[in-house]
Amino acid sequence: MTQKELKWEIEHTREKLDAAIEQKYCFLEILNISRMLDCLIEEYMTMNQQSCS
16 A cells, blocks of 8 residues: 555544544444554554655
8 A cells, every 4th residue: 555545544544433433333333443543543654664764
């Protein structure tokens, strides 16, 4: 996944999380989306760190 694609995926997942919270999804669904977002952000940070080396 390119950095641009990863940024888009992070934004999309963040919007999905916001919508899930607004619509009062169950705790586990919100937790799963939040974990996906965390993984994407971690991947993005790792990618940026490697490009700075």
